[in-house]
Amino acid sequence: MASPLSLLTSADAVRAAIAECDQLGRDEFLKKYGYKNSRLYPLEYQGNIYDSKAIAGVAYGYEHGTPLKASEFNGGVATVIPALARLGFNVMEANNPSIALVKGTTYFRKDLLAKYGGQLQCGIWTPKEFPVVLLFTGDNGKNYGYRDGWTEDGVFLYTGEGQTGDMTFTNGNLAIREHRNNGKDLLLFEDLGKGKGVRYIGLFECGSWHEKNGYDKKNQKRKLIIFNLIPVETAATDIETQLEAVNTSQSFEDLRAAAYAASKTNKAGSKASETKRSWYERSAKVSNYVLKRSKGICEACDQPAPFMKKNGTPYLEPHHTRRLADNGLDHPIWVGAICPTCHRRIHSGQDGIEWNKQLQTRLKKKEEEIGLLPTE
Ligand SMILES: [Zn+2]
Ligand SMILES: [Zn+2]
Structure with missing residues (x-):
């Protein structure tokens, strides 16, 4: 079956859709036309990032009268990318952030949000479209009687999320504990303070977790969940990993x-x-x-x-x-x-x-x- 996008032939229509998205804002634009984010295939135009599928569907409407519904065509490599590329627009296949981000580099949360998705108000982000969990660590915890940081033997102690009451294994905390089961990498960022961005520290694994007594915002005693994070490497940066057989008589x-x-x-x-x-x-x-x-x-x-x-x-x-x-x-x-x-x-x-x-x-x-x- 031919994609309806073969009938999208006007670059002006694409620019009109982009202008409407600029005017409404990305979320409002998606909501109006019933589309989801397409962060895996971002459209870049004049330095901004757009959701390629929604732009293509809405552009179709500018050209032919009625915008396409999200269910009427597939996004991505086979359809939207060639249709927009033909008209001179740049749609990329986005790299997994574990590949794209560079250790030690400073990023801004709003850019990370636009590219990967997440929960801006939270310290733990669980982007839907990428196999990662983003963890942010800052010194705002010190008011509650704890502080994230390295132990002598190179384990990073990371405090879970939850403002009041005992911390529980829900949302971000659950995502950390279950990251292996869910096939997700943990990416740790250090918050450099208001307006200064976040520095990418690297890839981690959750080795284990423990509980600690602490306080919440209202100075009430409560249980904190502390994750014991271990830094790990990817083969992209370190090919020195090899499988070591330990001599064992086990069956x-x-x-x-x-x-x-x-x-x-x-x-x-x-x-x-x-x-x-x-x-x-x-x-x-x-x-x-x-x-x-x-x-x-x-x-x-x-x-x-x-x-x-x-x-x-x-x-x-x-x-x-x-x-x-x-x-x-x-x-x-x-x-x-x-x-x-x-x-x-x-x-x-x-x-x-x-x-x-x-x-x-x-x-x-x-x-x-x-x-x-x-x-x-
Ligand atoms: Zn590998
Ligand atoms: Zn082989």
Whole structure:
């Protein structure tokens, strides 16, 4: 079926839709015509960002009398991008913020909101269209008797959200605890103060969490949730990650059960300092199992590992198929042991997205064939 957008031929109509969006504001414009954000495919025009699908549908109305409904055509690569490109407009496929953002760089919340979506008034954002959770840390917590920050052993203590009463595992707090299950990366930003923007600190994983007594705005005693966050790297910046086999006499079944158990985010003991050690141990359990499962064969291309390491084990790299963090924990179903060529191909190749999807399908099939373990 041909897209109705093949009948969109007027650049003036597109400019008229853009002008109307400028006048109404982005949200109001979307509401008026019944469209959602298209942040994955932003239209850039004179330095501003627009929702490409809504602009195209409304432009159609300027040209032909009646705007298209959102349900009448698909957005994205096959339809809106070529239709607008033909008329000289620039629609991009937006990069996942874990790729696009640069560590140490200062950003402004309103720009992050326009690009990725989020909840402006909150300290924890859960954008719908990208596999990330954005965390903001500032020193405004010090009024409540707590302060976020690094421990001596490199764990970042991040206080959950909630202004009054005991903090609970809802909204942002739930999103942090469940980020692995949901295939989301955690991105931490430091608030530099009013009007000064936020600095991107990097990618994190939630190792565990603990509770602490504190106060709320009204000076009432309450329970705080503190997340123990561990900094992690992506293969895009650090390819030094590799799968390390630990010598163990455990059976395949035991290794597998340990890996499944390790992937959960648990409440930590009294010592936050144990978080990092336990996180490494749990990561090793996932690595151990995934490497064992691969039998030394790349799980993406079925070729043997390209070489043996000095200790005689096959060289393969861990790849997280849903998140960009390449070291750290994940459910074994989402981590593959793959050769360096496949790994580069997924992160840098033209067909990387498809190669990654294919790996996901293979891993799922593999785990199902062995017999999925209950997660609780
Ligand atoms: Zn391979
Ligand atoms: Zn990777």
